[in-house]
Amino acid sequence: MTELRNGVYATPAEELSALAQEARCRGISYGHLVANTTTYEQQEIIRDYCEEKARNRRRKSPRRSG
Numbered sequence: 001m002t003e004l005r006n007g008v009y010a011t012p013a014e015e016l017s018a019l020a021q022e023a024r025c026r027g028i029s030y031g032h033l034v035a036n037t038t039t040y041e042q043q044e045i046i047r048d049y050c051e052e053k054a055r056n057r058r059r060k061s062p063r064r065s066g
Helices: 012-026 030-035 039-060
Strands: none
Touching: 012 030, 012 039
16 A cells, blocks of 8 residues: 555555556556556555545535634
């Protein structure tokens, strides 16, 4: 499991989604991406994906007045 910068861990599903999306963006297969990147590079891809996902989630959430 990949530890994110905020101390939380990415789920296995998030890790898989992040790497699959990156492979699609690069125009290569998931297996090719995993075989040709280091564990550190994979963790950075996962962290970036999860941070972007969190930013989008915050942007879409309705503002509460209180």
